[in-house]
Amino acid sequence: MTIGGHNRGGAITTAVNPPSRRLYRPRDHRVIAGVASGLAQHLGVPVLVVRIALVVLLGFNGLGLLLYAAFWAVLPQQVVTADPPQRRDLAMLLPFGAIGLGVVLLQALVFDDSVAGTAGWLIAVTAVGAGIIWHQSDPTRRHLGGAVPQQPWLAAVVAESDRRFFLFRFIGGGVLVATGIIGVVAVYAPAGSLTAVVNGVIFALVGLLGVGVVAAPLLWRMFNQLRAEREGRIREQERAELAAMIHDQVLHTLALIQRNSADIKEVQRLARGQERSLRNWLYKPSASPTERFAAALEQAAAEVEDTYAISVETVVVGDTECDERVAALVAAAREALVNAARHAGVSTVSLYAEVEESELSVFVRDRGAGFDMAGVQESRHGVRGSIIGRMQRHGGKAEIRSAVGDGTEVRLTLPASRESVAAAKEAAR
């Protein structure tokens, strides 16, 4: 809850009642706004008695209505954890309408001619304007941010997500007050007197100033609270996100590492996977591996890292759209990484890819055992089928350099075809 809300509620409860039982409007057991049941609960009398008393009081120049409206306006609503009712916001505006109407009724009862009626309406307008201003500066209303009604027109009336709206309504309320005061003065003043109108304007300005003075501290406090709250919310959200991530990934990884501490390979695999995921979370904007070349390569490298517990030092210069041919290049690179992981007997493999105007190139290098290309049996399909053959089918080239004891480098190149360049330009547009 906010300070403002407490202040207002507190002032009323301490002034009128012993503090042991707070006076508030309950959310349940209510017919209109819960004033009657709130009073009944507080006074310890049946609800019916309070309601009857209010209805009876209605006979005295609408006193019942006025009382109800006044209580409605000032009583805080019972704080509950459940979702607030959707209409509360609009409902809280109604009392001021009610006050205005009550005043009109009162006027109509006391005077019987049309002038008084007009004056009554103007006073009503004043009351509504003041009500809007006062209501607007009520800090508790800000909690309704999430409970703005679904209907667009209603949202436009009560939503205050936007500061401009707030200003608009505040000024609107002020104009209403001014109009009302000017009107009252003009109507009651002798007809045709210019000084009276001027006086009216002055009165109106004084009235506005008064409203401003009254509302200023509230407004100031509200703005401060609003800002502090927003910052707090953002911080809280970030914290929650971080906590969730650490819980879901880091803590689980650490637990797994503790249980597998004897298995060095497994520990390394877990640590590496976690490191990569944290890094991506911290530094990298995520791109879809099905759409971008760099993201696809990094994903392939990550899979190999996870599966074979090696580290792949991935460096990608430039990036491009992913199409079928690029996907084939990535698949061939992945196969080369798998080969290096399985046969080279090393812990680190380098993966370098470069996107140039004319071609895409990928290099996979290890410093492992190496092998003799001529000695590879015809029946082994890994290199011939998955790497060389695949590249050839898609118009690219694969070259494998290896020497026993000196490691292996697989060089894959794929010319940037006219179609793919055109497609990339199309996508960029």
Next chain:
Amino acid sequence: MTEVQDTGTDRRLTVFLVDDHAMFRAGVRAELGAHVEVVGEASSVAEAVSKIAAIEPDVVLLDVHMPDGGGRAVLDAMRRSHPHVKFLALSVSDAAEDVIGLIRAGARGYVTKTISPDELAAAIRRVADGDAVFSPRLAGFVLDAFASRPDVPVADPELDQLTNREREVLRLLARGYAYKEIAKELFISIKTVETHVSNVLRKLQMSNRYELSRWAADRRLV
């Protein structure tokens, strides 16, 4: 270079550690003990600046992310007054902006904290000798930063563009080649490879504002 280092081990290099994690400092100190002489450590920018000025080590191992400004602040404070102190960035972050930022600020190399102790010792030695330490990833970032765009006018082409040879060297570095292997591949001497790499580093540190802002804009850093 102000002093020519003996490549032998008769004179131990003095190394200073700057890192806000005490555990990590202790670990590095233990790992490096056999190779170099760790002469001091600091956990904050202010502490680092005053101690480095007093001790004047050969090489400073510099963490990138610290609460009060990070490695960048230390470099900015020390670079002018102590040009003979070499800085090697040692960070857990390998984000492009961190790496390039530190190099531009004057670090002679950049390695990540997953580096093995032997490799770290070798990197320290190389930095102390006046060379640059380029990881494949750093080479990739540099290639990215200097990606050739023929239609872009360059104020000082001599300074801002990489030569073809330098580009080749960087590509091989990025592909995981060691200096020795690069020399063999390109039929040049290791010394030439080192010169190329040093030139790249210099260009990176001195390349003009236009280049830098383009690089940053490309990565939506500004």
